[in-house]
Amino acid sequence: MKYNLLGNSDLKVPIITLGALNFGSFCDEETSINTIRAAIDNGANCIDTAPTYGGMRGNSEEITAKAIKNDRDKIIIATKFGTDPSTGRSSIQGGGTKEYIVKAVEDSLKRLETDYIDLYQMHFPDNETPIDETLEALDGLIKSGKIRYIGSSSFASWQISEAGWTALTQEFKQFISMQNRYSILNRDMEEEIVPVCAKHNVSILPFFPLESGLLTGKFKRNEEPPKGTRLALWRGAFVSDSKFDVIEKLEVFGKTINRNILELSLAWVAQQKQVGSVLVGATSPEQIKQNIDAISWEMTESELEEVNTIVLGN
Numbered sequence: 001m002k003y004n005l006l007g008n009s010d011l012k013v014p015i016i017t018l019g020a021l022n023f024g025s026f027c028d029e030e031t032s033i034n035t036i037r038a039a040i041d042n043g044a045n046c047i048d049t050a051p052t053y054g055g056m057r058g059n060s061e062e063i064t065a066k067a068i069k070n071d072r073d074k075i076i077i078a079t080k081f082g083t084d085p086s087t088g089r090s091s092i093q094g095g096g097t098k099e100y101i102v103k104a105v106e107d108s109l110k111r112l113e114t115d116y117i118d119l120y121q122m123h124f125p126d127n128e129t130p131i132d133e134t135l136e137a138l139d140g141l142i143k144s145g146k147i148r149y150i151g152s153s154s155f156a157s158w159q160i161s162e163a164g165w166t167a168l169t170q171e172f173k174q175f176i177s178m179q180n181r182y183s184i185l186n187r188d189m190e191e192e193i194v195p196v197c198a199k200h201n202v203s204i205l206p207f208f209p210l211e212s213g214l215l216t217g218k219f220k221r222n223e224e225p226p227k228g229t230r231l232a233l234w235r236g237a238f239v240s241d242s243k244f245d246v247i248e249k250l251e252v253f254g255k256t257i258n259r260n261i262l263e264l265s266l267a268w269v270a271q272q273k274q275v276g277s278v279l280v281g282a283t284s285p286e287q288i289k290q291n292i293d294a295i296s297w298e299m300t301e302s303e304l305e306e307v308n309t310i311v312l313g314n
Contacts, residue, residue, distance in 0.1 A: 001043030001296070006203040006276045007176030011118065011149050013076055015270050016295050017046040018288060019207065019281040023063045024054025027283040032060075036067035038285035042292050046076040048205070048279055050123060051108060052083045061111035069113065078119035079108050080153065082126060096126030098137035105146055121151040121179065131163050135172040142173050151177035151205070157192035164200035175202055177276060182206035183215065184250070184268045184311060185243055194274055203276030206269050210280065214243065215265040217251075249310045257303060266295040268307055 002015040018039040023032035032054075036047060047064050054060030061079060068075045081104040082095030094100050108117065120141070122134065141147045152163065152175045160178060167174035178197055180189050182204065189204075197204055210216055247261060254264050270278050278295065282288035299307070 001292070002270075004203070004276045006119075006149070006151075007174070008201045009149050009176045011076070011176065013046045013277045014044050015277055016044050016266075016292055017048050017078070017205065017277040017279050018044050019279040020047055020049035020060045020064055021053045022281050022283050023049075024059030029063055029066075031284060032063045033067040034285050035282050035288055036064065039282070039288045039292070040068070040071065040075065042289055044288065044292055045074060046078060046277060048078040049112075050080040050083065051104070051111070052123075058107070058111045061108060065111060065113040072114055076118045077112060077114065078121060078151070079112065079117055080121045080123040081105065081108070082123040094126065094129060095124070096122065096129035096131070096134035098133055098140075101134070101137045101141070105141055109146065116145060117147045119149050119151050119177065120147040121153050121177070122155075122175075123153050125152075125155055125159050131159075132166050132170060132172075135163065135167055135170070135174075139172040149173075149176050151175050151179065153179035155180075155193075157196040160193065160196050160200060160202060164202070174200070177203045177205050179205045179207055179279065181208045182269060182272070182275075183209045183211050184265045184307065185211055185215070185246060187311070194272075197274045202274070204272075204274045205277055205279055206272075206275060207279040209269045209278050210262070210265055211243075215247070215261055217261045220244075246311055250307065253306060253310060259297075260294075262290070263294045263297065264299075264307065266291065267297055267299050268304070270295050271299060271304065 003012045004015060005012050018036065049060045049064050051058050051061060054063060081101055105120065109115065120138065126134065138150045150173060155178060163175055166172065180193060182189055183206065194204065213219065250264055251261050254260055266278060269275060280291045282291060
């Protein structure tokens with residue numbers, strides 16, 4: 001397992017992080033715990049959860065707590081704030097205020113059955129609250145020992161830059177990581193977000209690197225995804241004929257180097273500039289083991305160039 005330091009911190013994370021979105025919703029508690037244990041046993045000791053994961057109301061955080069109870073000191077817990085676990089709203093007014101953050105962290109600590117969080121992330125920007133208030137509150141939590149490091153998610157490039165500059169000029173701890181959607185097919189963040197993350201030394205934690213299952217090789221053009229899968233639920237956000245055009249070309253290329261689409265997709269994103277760890281969900285122990293195996297190789301420069309030619313046409 002390859003490990004990377006996030007940003008300018010000493011927090012070392014595995015190249016693959018287990019995303020806990022599914023736990024408590026798409027898979028039951030027993031399966032979820034077994035999946036987390038399989039990840040840990042195979043070197044993926046970072047778990048990324050949130051109060052709204054697992055069907056809301058903190059289910060995923062509570063399941064994560066049960067899975068890591070006897071190994072807390074060996075596990076990196078990443079969770080989030082700024083969403084409402086009772087309704088699942090993607091962002092809430094005042095989610096970046098000191099009052100909100102102080103309460104939210106206590107709620108997460110209780111659900112996670114721990115006295116500290118390794119990486120505490122702002123789930124969505126709060127456009128109503130000045131970023132200096134948010135960073136000051138988080139800085140206080142770091143000083144108190146309740147959290148170790150801070151990160152953000154779904155920020156625009158200007159918001160990343162604003163947060164970095166504010167932390168620097170006001171001597172607050174800065175965000176060391178940024179979560180955003182990034183995959184071999186979805187490259188939107190390369191134009192602005194990747195460069196600004198590099199400028200401010202912020203590591204990228206890509207989510208949906210497999211496009212919610214589209215890049216696993218299990219789904220084919222004109223076939224309906226099985227009921228109960230995330231792709232079946234969110235099909236319109238991920239599936240299109242143009243994407244299948246590219247996938248089919250990537251599969252042909254993969255055969256020339258004895259790699260399938262899953263291996264190409266995970267290895268590609270893991271080698272991109274500023275990527276610290278790739279967030280990958282799983283609904284079974286077998287699936288997380290398969291994902292770990294699939295990311296455990298490196299593409300050559302010529303292979304990376306060929307992928308870009310196929311995807312971008314250049």
